[in-house]
Amino acid sequence: MLKRKEGWRLPRFFSLYVMSGICFIAIILFNYVPLAGWSIAFFRYRPGLSFAQMEFVGFFYFLQVFRLPTVWNALRNTLVMAGLGLATSWLPMVFAILLNEIRSTKYKRFIQTTTTLPNFISWVLVYAIFFAMFASRDGMVNNVLRSLGLPIVNPLANRGPGQWVFQWFVGTWKGLGWSMIIYLASIAGIDQEQYEAASIDGAGRFAKMRYITLPNLAITYFTLLIISIGWILASGFDQYFMFSNPMTRERLMVLDLFIYEQGIVRHNFAFATAVGMIRTVIGLTLLTGANLFSKKIRGTSIF
């Protein structure tokens, strides 16, 4: 019998451990270590000074969050935009299902490309496009309306609640195709035998969509929904920064923009950090709550 050669060997899956270890370290470095920066919310923070040189103010800035009327305005706007997003979060899924039903591959690809493309346009350009379309004086749309003798429209200057709907529309136009991709991938992963069996049973296209595609996509949808609930107070910055002007400021001052203005523009870093902390804690609570709710009702959860 041959004797097995003894010697030092690397543990099993060593490469995988190393690779995942690097990711783990990166997460610790860039996602957890910066949390130490939250401490500035408890000081009268001035960049360039050590904590020993700064005045400790306890929860002053946290209490200030609840005193400032502008915070409540920003919270309202954020919740409205998040609400609109959540209420229509099924759109990419439905769009993916409908797109999947198109028989012509060329046409399908054309639709997919044209709807995905806006995702890659920066918000600066998006605003420029909408300005070129809706400027009161010489916007393309308004020139047409004017030539038809119709009243002009300018959603960029809408001061009413319609501004929220307009922003939702712009965001959806930009992101729908991109958001749809994950559902298309999920559809591609559905076992084709299910469709074949359904066909043998006499199921039509709508029946297959309803009883096979939709239930299979529900898992993806609810997972994304739970995650998006966690981000409910982080509605993004770029879109609102670009579209905000004196006419729309009251409707578009969302929390992210508010934090930017307070922290960066006005150098009130401690206050902005306090707002950010509160936002994170609420987001985490919502995420955990939604996850528990899903676990209880549907029996599945993301963690």
Add this chain to the structure above:
Amino acid sequence: MKLTIKRIVPICLIVALSLLLITACGRGNGGDETAATPTPAADTGNQDQQEVTPGDDDPFAEHVTLTMWHTVGGASGVQTDPVAQYLHDMFNITIDWDLSASDERFMAMLAAGDLPDIIFRPLTDADVLVQGGHVIPLDGLVADLAPDITTYYQPTLEFMRNNFPPDNDGTLWGLPAHVFHAPSMPDRPWSGWYVRWDFFKALGYPLLQHPNEIMDLAEQMLEFQPINEAGIPFMAFSPMAEWGMQFMVANTFAEFYGLHQIGHVYWDIETFEPMNLFTDPASPMWVGADFWQQANNRGLVDPDWLIQSYATMEAKHNTNQVLISNIGWVGNWFATAELLAMGYEEAGYTGPIPVYGSRGFRIGGANVGGGGWGYFITTNNQHPERSMELINFFYSAHGVATLVTGTQWTGEYENWRWTDEGEKYMTDRFIDIVTNRLDVGMTWAEWNGNLKYINAAGTANSSMLPGRNFPSQGSDSPINNRRVVTWPEGDVFERFGGANLVEALVPPGSRIVQNVTFDTAVALPPVHDWDPAIQELYSVLYDLLELRLADAVLARSQAEFEQIRDAAIAEFIALGSDDFFEYVVNLVNETRARIES
């Protein structure tokens, strides 16, 4: 698991990537491959404590790269243009200008202690820079290596020693730029009614008795020529609110009424009486809002004024669509050049047109300049002596002229010469160019560094050069008093006479003043250093003001405007605007007393 090549390669790759990651996260050394061991003075930077050793026989033998934080205007070519090359050749120094100098980035670098070698920052930053130990004292360096600064800027140095930081012990920590030694030619107010001069001329140069009469003039202009060459209707005004409603509505009227905003309170530039901008209906904030609502209701304003960006506004001026601008630089220079390029030889903007009773003509502070910014040398700097020699050049007559006017036009001695008495004069070639060649002038500005480096000069561009009877800006020379850069400016002299544009355009009864308001504004601690409760109040008031000004300018009638204004004033009072006003008035008065003492 066997250690095979197949496994060794990914492991090595992973290790290499990890090292790269760690290196990338590490702090850089400033990028100076030639950085030598610091000289003794580099340890303290204070010559009172240690002797400076500038170098060997040739102090510039060693090439160094100095990182510099400076918001140079227009970053294009700033590392390689003739001015940068000139500085490199003269000092054997490569300046690594930060081309994306933003306040946000500076704050991050300050928090991390990772500051460039030389920083150009608001002087009020001296407080935190000194407290945090980020900058070195300059007394010794200035005394030993900065002959121009010590010769020509003594009052400025004293001002700095006494005020920055406020509780300073007499040490010199920074050097303010844009100092006005003696005015060469007073600046025109940047905000006022800058008009299409060809239209103004065609209408017989009507002088205004009140700022609001510009609306009547605008209507006359539109009646005189309603559309441009492309068939597009002219707009009388096309302002923008991208920089905030306050900026848009208030500045023009603050200039007209001789008010200076310090600490978000208006101050009379002569009597120094304060005015509450939130609650006084006579403040430029509300007077300006009233003007714009009237102009809007008379159909004189671009309908997209509140949603357009600065770039869009500028483009409209540059394409012959707008007749009047309240921002001087928009029409005054580039739009006029664009019109010339379009073939309009006798067209363009200039101003501000005279308005009787306006008090806006004034010039900057005597000690620190209007900008309130200055140079600091950081503790990260390995070459403080070389840095000081470079900075001294920025404050010398030669340096100021170079930074303000560019090398090609000040380069000794193509365009200027020194007399035996040490005075500078321009060559005929130079006078010919600045007088008759606008196209060359534009190229000069774009190509040669002018406008990029103008803010880097120790002396203001509208001041006389330090120690010389010659203006910083060559084209302002007494030899060429009647500077004619554009057709409208030439016509100004034709119509109104005067030794310079300000004298030509200053309305009867107005006078040019220079006083401590600029210095006070510069020395006032910024809002983020105020009492936190007042900061909170400021935040509430400011946010509300932006909203209410938008409401006010969009009022459909005078009655509605007054209703909105009065309701807003009541809101401000209820929120505590009087407390804010009182706090700021005390703070400003304390600051003023400090700088005057």
